[in-house]
Amino acid sequence: MITVALVGDVMLGRGVNETLRSMHPEEPWGDVLPALSSADLRIANLECAVTGHDRPWTRTPKVFHFRADPRAVEVLRAARIDACSLANNHTLDFEEQGLLDTLRHLEAAGIRYAGAGRDREEAARSAFLTARTDGTSRVALLAFTDNEPPFAAGPDHPGTNYLPVSMEPQVLRRVEAAVEQARGAGADVVVFSNHWGPNMVERPNQLFRRFARAVIDRGADVYYGHSAHVFQGVEIYKGKLILYDAGDFIDDYAVGERLRNDRSFVFWVSLEGRELRRLKLLPVSLQYARVELARGGEREAILGRMVALSAEMGTNLVRREDWLVFEAE
DSSP states (O other): OEEEEEEEEEOOSHHHHHHHTTSOTTGGGGGGHHHHHTSSEEEEEEOSEEOSOOOOOOSSOOSOOOEEOGGGHHHHHHTTOOEEEOOSTTTTTTHHHHHHHHHHHHHHHTOEEESEESSHHHHTOOEEEEOTTTSOOEEEEEEEEOSOGGGBOBTTBOEEOBOOOOOOHHHHHHHHHHHHHHHHTTOSEEEEEEEOSOSSOSSOOHHHHHHHHHHHHTTOSEEEEEOSSSBOOEEEETTEEEESOBOEEEOOOOOOTTTOTTEEEEEEEEEETTEEEEEEEEEEEEETTEEEEOOHHHHHHHHHHHHHHHHTTTOOOEEETTEEEEEOO
């Protein structure tokens, strides 16, 4: 059995980047670091460019541009992040050069990536990870985004792996082909990452739920969504896990008083072969440029919200000490 730790958006730019100049690389992970380190594999959505290139994207209107200095890659290494999704709306915030620099820095650090590349073919390619427990279980990370269509990679230019959220046959054929390609390349487990939808939405709409289920129907083992900045409920569909949104994880964002984008989880996904055996959710609280284990009333509020949201989807999460747990029958 292997355990994959999934976390939401890791944004190391702007205020986080400034703070990192006086921090050790492990400090942004706070006391969550041991829990991350004990998983077999760790995957995050990296929501910034890692580059010294300082000219922002201006070809289309964009409010926020996130850039981290190259040394920020050491933060990812400190948490032993195995792979990052780069399919999101900030990967090209500092133009194609910023993306190319990001790829180069991740490669030099030995961190795999999916969802963006030097051309369309590379952007669509899976990242393959080998679990350390047995050295044989291969996990493929596929990454897509419906954000920022102008960022999409082309046959001869860098960009993201853009895919609209749609039940149109051509969209679903693309999903199926991507999963089949990963299987053909030797994947034992396929994690489908998607940076999708609007910000600050607590529940996925019906189209998003239909789409996530369609992805599972086409062979993915885990659906790993993010983008809303707040966590959403967990669904178990045909014995497979759908995380509609993993929320934020490290950032410098202003906090919404009602939806509280400073609350999230580490999602521990344990699989035996392709079968989901256990899901464990460890609640965390996001400080400025740092994440910490949630405690006291904050922890109770985070757990209570997730239990309620998941119950709406027919998922019964059980409290075990400081965790929420789903056990497959």
